[in-house]
Amino acid sequence: MAGHSKFKNIMHRKGAQDKKRSAMFSKLSREITVAAKSGMPDPDMNPRLRLAVNAAKAQSMPKDNIQRAIDKASGNDVENYEEIRYEGFGPGGVALIVEALSDNRNRTATNVRTAFSKNGGNLGASGAVSHGFDRMGLIEYPTSVGDHDKVFEAALEAGAEDVTFDEGHEIWTALDSLHEVAKALEAVLGPAEGAKLAWRPQTKVDVAEDDAASLLKLIDTLEDDDDVQTVWGNYEVSDEVMEKLG
Structure with a gap:
């Protein structure tokens, strides 16, 4: 299990999935509102x-x-969300980057610091771990879209830089090519499961069983x-460690 925000395989409680789905919709809505406010409220004219x-x-x-989140951007009562990045270390010396959209910097900083401690x-301070990551575009497709060779060929034709597999196809692009590659892939493979700016680690840390439980909880x-x-x-x-924790 590689390191970014994807934990479909560790839903420990039956009711957790619905709760996470509601929270996911809330975060998606916030991103839509911020994106609409940062440019034109028309998706065709606003890549983000x-x-x-x-x-x-x-x-x-x-x-x-979705439409309500877009409309909210032009309302008088829209919250002013600030984009904030936090950097720190988890159990086993793992480097973590946390991205937030907040209307209260002090509240968010306190919550993030408490979660780490x-x-x-x-x-850590700003820049503590980000030097070990590359800022890239990431497009995600489920396994149902086709085998790796099919996705790799489509990604290469669309101008992607790399394709990896971890519970799904992960297509990596240059930072300024994300929108164009995503649009080209959509014409061939259909809508992506996700397309966003990402932090790709230059090297990875194997997490021992003793540290894995604490890391996943964090x-x-x-x-x-x-x-x-x-x-x-x-x-x-590793899959072996994940099975023990599951």
């Missing part, structure tokens, strides 16, 4: 908004919810926070 809307559609977010990690705690949008890390947890 188009990616946000496509990501919401891929998660079966109702059309009314209570789960065997420590929050990431879950961070992702459960309403202000946190994504958590990226340079960790690798």
Whole structure:
């Protein structure tokens, strides 16, 4: 299990999935609103908004919810969300980058710092770990879209830089090519499950069983926070360790 915000295989409680789905819709709505406010409220004229809307559609977010989030950007009562990045270390020396959209910097900073300190990690200064990551575009497709060769050929033709597989196809692009590659792939493979700016680790850390449980708890705690949008890390947890924890 590689290190970024994807934990479909560790839903420990039966009711957790619905709760996480509701939280996911809330975060998708926030990103749509911020994207719409940062440019034109038309997805065809606003690349960031188009990616946000496509990501919401891929998660079966109702059309009314999507339109409401877009409309909210032009309202007088819209919250002023600030994009904030936190960097720190988790159990086993794992490097983590936490991206948030917040209307209260102090609240978010306190929550993130508390999550790190209570789960065997420590929050670092800006730039503490990001030097070990590359800022790239990431497009995700499920396994049902086709085999790896098919996706690899389509990605290469669309101008992607790399394709990896971890519970699905992960297509990596240059930072400024994300929108164009995503649009080209959509014409061939259909809408992506996700398309966003990402932090790709230059090297990965194998996490021992003793540290894995604490690390996953830390990431879950961070992702459960309403202000946190994504958590990226340079960790690798083996299938054997995941089975023991499951």
